[in-house]
Amino acid sequence: MKGILFVKLSEFVEDTWGLRLWDELLQESDLDSGGIYTSAGLFGDQEFFSLVALIASKKAITVEKAQKAFGEWVFKELYALAPLGAHDFVDVFEFLHGVQNIIHVEVKKLYPDNLIPEFDFLFESEKILRFHYKSPRKLCHFCEGLVYGLSKHVNQEVTVTHIECEHKNDERCVIEVIKVG
């Protein structure tokens, strides 16, 4: 997983709960990287899962909630780093298409070896968008959080549901976004 997510995770933890918690997390997990992260580097997926799980246990929330919270928080950070063309969208559904068609494409150009999640759009109407979230990392709740972050950013209220979820032993993750109001 790209280092940027780890860097942002540390910032999220600092921002939400303080530097002390982050320090504790690092001391209590046995990380290969030792907590040294660079944006451009690649680090083990397992480190991310361990850190998130530790956050969840320390803060007495579910891992899903922790992922979702991080997702919501990190949206604006990632948005700032997005390539040109991603900043023109004013609609949640359009932006989600843009993620697949523009943002991830540019990311792949720079880092062809990366494993990036793919969105497979299944259904779209004026108010409803359904897509298949494909990622071996199964961070569908993180994705849900990002969508909420996005909706806040473009000022469009939405609800997000996992109508199918691999964590519930379904075959795949399908996320449904419904525009409210």
Added chain:
Amino acid sequence: MDKNQITPITNIELLKRQIDREKKARQLAEHQLEVFSREIYLANKYLKTSLNDTKKKQAEIEYLSEASYDFSSKLNLIDILQNTVSLTGKFFNAEYGIKAIFNKGKLKSGTKALIWSSNSGWEENPELQSFFFKQLPLKRLPSDRYYAAPHWFITPINEKDVVNGQKFQWIIYINLQLESNNSVWIGFLSKIESLDEEALHILEVAKGHLISGIRQHLSDETIALRNTQLKQTTAHLQTTQKQLIQSEKMASLGQLAAGVAHEINNPIGYIRSNLQTLYDYIKEFKLTLKLLEEKIYLNGHLSRQEFNETLKKKEVDFLLTDAELIVKSNQDGIQRIKEIVEGLKSFSHASDDNLKQISIYDCVDNALHVVANEFKYQHTIINELETTLPKVLNNYGKLQQVFVNLFINSAHAMPEGGTIRIHSELYQQYLLIHVEDNGIGMDQKTKSQIFNPFFTTKPVGKGTGLGLSVSYAILETQNISIEVESELGKGTCFTLGFLIN
């Protein structure tokens, strides 16, 4: 680590730890940057090299496409050499170029002092020509080796050597062998400071081009000579083939001679003995007449009864009947001899190549006469051909030779006896003649070789091995097809196909 055992640390300690992490992260990032930079550098270098190679290839292709036009057109060698000089000179930016043909160290007489210049193409320029000759190592070649190794030589030109007010840096030259003791000098004068790789590469390509061009384009004289030789060889071959056909015929005739002689002897034999018998009969008739005369003389007359008694005593009835039979038999015998001789005559006649409308029935019949002796014992000849068969346009003598061949082969395939059957069939616009025997047959391997000259399955001295190969040649020239079917132990069938109108 157990949560309860964490020692609470001070904020300062916390910050210290964070700073330490940041420092290490920065170092890590810097190291990653170095790695990326190095990768980019290598990728760049690789691209530059690829680009250079591509450029070289492109120049080569452009050069070759222009140069190869020469090959597809019908230019003679001189023009090709000239075109190559101008093309090459243009490509690597030489000022002047020269092409000069030498014969044993001396310039070929009658050549004009043509020099190629990048500005104005081929022009007469004796001054530049002498300059060139001065620079080329013309004298250093031993006189009887008329070419040096086929490599380009690049020599710097002395600063002091000036021509037409111009100074040059290099002379680049090569000497290539042509046929008939000629060689060609090709040279360029260049003002370029240093020749780049691309130029040298073009030179190598040009050299390959020149050498192959020279090899491919022999001078006109050589071609005319080869042509004449080919014509002579072809004529010679045709004559030889004709002689071979005739020789084969003579050879088979020789082999058949004994048989034919025997064939003729046979009827002669019984004609002779028949004549002897006839002679005896005549004597008897004479005696009978004498007896009758005597009786008339003694008695003054002859009664019918006495007449009949005398005739009966002398068996004149029988003698008369038999005499008739004998004469008939002799006539048949003579007819038989006549046929054999006719067959032989037409066969041994050195036939011309004329085609006429002939009757296959006659041809086969004549051929059978010639080979009759081969089928004497325990053989049956079934000739189902009809005299009404359509006529075909062929050469009678040659065709007869082919049939004789086929019949001899059939006979030899049935040493203990057998049947040879000749029948015809009409198929589309072809008349097929089948010569079928129930002899020993052939396996696939033998069948595939029978038309090869000198191939024979017969013991030494019995066959020339030429019969079928010559027959094949004859049939080919007359557009008659031949097919063979054979089964080992069962027999063989040859089928000749004649196109009828």
